[in-house]
Amino acid sequence: MRYAPVTERLAELGSAKWAVHYRARELEREGREVILLTIGEPDVNAPEALLDVAQRAMRAGRTGYADGRGEADLLDALAERYSARLGRPMGHGHFIAFPGTQTALYAVLMAMAEDGCEVLVGDPMYATYEGVIRACGAAPVAVPLRPEHGFRMQAQDVARAITPATRVLFLNTPHNPTGAVLRRAEIAALLDLARAHDLWVISDEVYEDLVYGPEPFVSPFALDAERVVVTNSLSKSHAAAGFRTGWCAGPEAFCARLLPLAETMLFGNQPFIADMTAAALRAPDLVAEGLRRRLRRRLDLVHGRLDGHAGLRVHRAEAGMFALIDVSGAGRGDGTWFAESLVEATGVAVMPGASFGKVLTDWVRVALTVDDAVLETACARIADHAAGAG
Numbered sequence: 001m002r003y004a005p006v007t008e009r010l011a012e013l014g015s016a017k018w019a020v021h022y023r024a025r026e027l028e029r030e031g032r033e034v035i036l037l038t039i040g041e042p043d044v045n046a047p048e049a050l051l052d053v054a055q056r057a058m059r060a061g062r063t064g065y066a067d068g069r070g071e072a073d074l075l076d077a078l079a080e081r082y083s084a085r086l087g088r089p090m091g092h093g094h095f096i097a098f099p100g101t102q103t104a105l106y107a108v109l110m111a112m113a114e115d116g117c118e119v120l121v122g123d124p125m126y127a128t129y130e131g132v133i134r135a136c137g138a139a140p141v142a143v144p145l146r147p148e149h150g151f152r153m154q155a156q157d158v159a160r161a162i163t164p165a166t167r168v169l170f171l172n173t174p175h176n177p178t179g180a181v182l183r184r185a186e187i188a189a190l191l192d193l194a195r196a197h198d199l200w201v202i203s204d205e206v207y208e209d210l211v212y213g214p215e216p217f218v219s220p221f222a223l224d225a226e227r228v229v230v231t232n233s234l235s236k237s238h239a240a241a242g243f244r245t246g247w248c249a250g251p252e253a254f255c256a257r258l259l260p261l262a263e264t265m266l267f268g269n270q271p272f273i274a275d276m277t278a279a280a281l282r283a284p285d286l287v288a289e290g291l292r293r294r295l296r297r298r299l300d301l302v303h304g305r306l307d308g309h310a311g312l313r314v315h316r317a318e319a320g321m322f323a324l325i326d327v328s329g330a331g332r333g334d335g336t337w338f339a340e341s342l343v344e345a346t347g348v349a350v351m352p353g354a355s356f357g358k359v360l361t362d363w364v365r366v367a368l369t370v371d372d373a374v375l376e377t378a379c380a381r382i383a384d385h386a387a388g389a390g
């Protein structure tokens with residue numbers, strides 16, 4: 001049988017990056033006590049109030065086909081939220097509902113890029129970005145996100161990477177895995193480049209509501225209404241990843257072009273989930289406020305226990321669910337060595353930074369989504385391991 005090339009382009013991505021996570025699961029099955037700090041999911045369930053909305057809607061018969069763009073009330077709720085946040089009027093035509101950011105990213109890239117195009121994306125990056133870029137046939141081109149700039153993308157690094165084949169600048173603010181929040185002036189400089197080179201800009205804003213540092217979140221879409229397309233969802237802000245509910249927000253002309261593709265993929269989303277999403281958007285802090293507080297506290301905990309200990313350095317994230325630790329100062333090996341040996345020696349599973357890009361070769365990523373007491377235990381084991389004692 002013959003397969004389409006996309007199956008080969010995507011075949012080698014993925015599983016190798018998660019080797020430490022799978023190893024931890026294996027150790028768990030063998031009866032070892034394991035602390036999983038590899039995956040970041042909100043540490044609470046989706047709020048009862050939203051479950052009630054979804055359940056009531058299901059029982060009220062909201063189980064048929066939905067409108068291909070999204071249910072009218074959901075589009076109203078999105079328009080209300082974005083009009084308020086961006087300070088300009090938005091209507092239904094600026095949005096399309098998707099089952100999560102991931103699907104939105106896939107569809108948005110399909111509408112922007114193709115074989116022979118280049119997509120500029122930060123290194124490090126969220127684990128699935130390479131896949132969504134390669135799926136449409138384009139090539140990812142890494143723009144280094146430098147620790148000395150707080151891992152925030154700088155226009156001069158982007159300028160160096162632009163070629164005649166560049167079609168898209170792929171931003172993620174707040175950023176996974178670094179927790180960096182792009183500043184307004186940095187975004188303005190990036191948008192100047194995008195305009196000068198006629199690039200689309202994608203802004204993945206899935207951590208928008210999880211900013212706990214001093215700098216406010218600024219959406220690139222607030223600064224440019226013509227070429228920026230936002231993707232977002234309830235997965236993080238409302239602890240609702242399993243509902244698979246998200247959207248894209250962008251220029252009306254772009255959304256009009258994308259709509260037939262979205263309809264071809266999805267034939268609409270589930271109306272009862274649309275109702276729950278609309279309710280969530282109108283009460284946005286049901287989960288995020290508490291989550292922000294706990295994440296901030298746990299980042300402080302990891303910082304207090306590990307920064308400066310045995311040569312470790314903990315990066316001060318400004319948002320999101322992760323702490324990054326530079327292990328090079330411990331002098332025992334790079335981040336991959338550290339993560340692989342840590343899980344074997346202590347049962348603590350963290351992600352090697354290299355899973356997210358070259359820039360993080362010497363780093364590991366620690367999820368801040370476990371109880372404080374568990375995180376304390378994990379920190380003690382990480383500290384011992386760095387010191388050669390664990």
Ligand SMILES: Cc1ncc(COP(=O)(O)O)c(C=O)c1O
Pocket residue numbers: 099100101102103126172175176204206232233234235241245246
């Ligand atoms: C940066 C980033 N984008 C997108 C996603 C996927 O989000 P969703 O559940 O909305 O598909 C994640 C999930 O971890 C993420 O970290």
